Amino acid sequence: MHLFIHATGNSKLNKSMKTNLLLLCTFLLIRQVIFAQTDSSSVLLAKYDFSILNDTTNQNANRHTDIMLLDIRKNFSIFYSYLKHLGQKQSNEANNIQISGTTVKASTRIPFADKESEYIEINYEANNYKVYDWISKQPHYYEDSLIKPQWVLWPDTVTILNVPCQKATTSYRGRNIIAWFAKNIPLQYGPWLYNGLPGLIMKLEDDRNQFSFICREIVTKVEKEPAFVPYKNPEKISKKLAQERKRLRQEDPIASSQKEWGISFSYGDSNKPHKKRAYNPIELQ
Secondary structure, eight states, rough: OOOOOOOOTTTTHHHHHHHHHHHHHHHHHHHHHHHHSSSOSSSSEEEHHHHEEEOOTTTTEEEEEOOOOEEEOSSSEEEEEHHHHHHHTTTTOSEEETTTTTTEOOOOSTTTTTSOOOOOEEETTTTTTEEEEEOOOOEEEEEEEEEOOOOOOEEEEEETTTTTEEEEEEEEEEEEEEEEETTTOOOOSTTOOOOOOSEEEEEEEEEESSSEEEEEEEESSSSOOOOOOOOSEEEEEHHHHHHHHHHHHHOOOHHHHHHHHOOOOOOOTTTSOOOOOOOOOOOOO
16 A cells, blocks of 8 residues: 555545645554554655766766665664665566566676665664675674754745655755655655654755655555565674775775675776776765
8 A cells, every 4th residue: 555645535625625635644644554563564665766976077977876765664764775685685586577667687696786785774762873785705784873964944845746845954974965855754764864854755865966865656554575685694894994895896896896805807908097986975974
């Protein structure tokens, strides 16, 4: 069952009354779902179209795109690449995967290798989070404190997935952020580490148009198990080391493979200087 309910019935109801009825039903449905769930079961799933500009010196450069999934539980959330984990889960079962009506080819060896391999667990009661990744032979993770952004609310509104959303702005981890949240979805969660607004964040982007999250689907009744596949036996490392590994993988995948996996590669022309690829992480500070 999807979140959005269509108001039907008496044709004499004007548009405003129908809209208010829709919002009331949505609010009551969300509250019912939240209190009916256990701590370990999903309250709500929100899928986001993710886009980021890796080369900040060229606004016309190709962007990295992905579909990210926010799996909201009662006291914590999990955020990860839906495509990456769905590929990992199904690659041994089928070569073709259906994603929102579109058939996507899955590699049987490295499913969706170009997608985001990090996944983030946020514990809102403990006010911290863990970031897991698998770059070297053994998966790793690091812990850090969760910092709530200092949001400024604005009267501006837009409609996303038929839900009215209000504007909010903040400066967070080195970027100026513009967000749109749905007050009638009373969950103070959002994509990546963004949280603390009085409603689910439906759209978020930085003021330099370098990255964005746009909600494409919301599900309140999880009929199937989410795509999430946890990494086995992750090693705890420092945040600094984890970020260094990720930067090297993005800037120089061959050097990363040589260092982390012990696999030797060679460039086509060993005498020609190798140019690193651009890297533009969401977190700048």
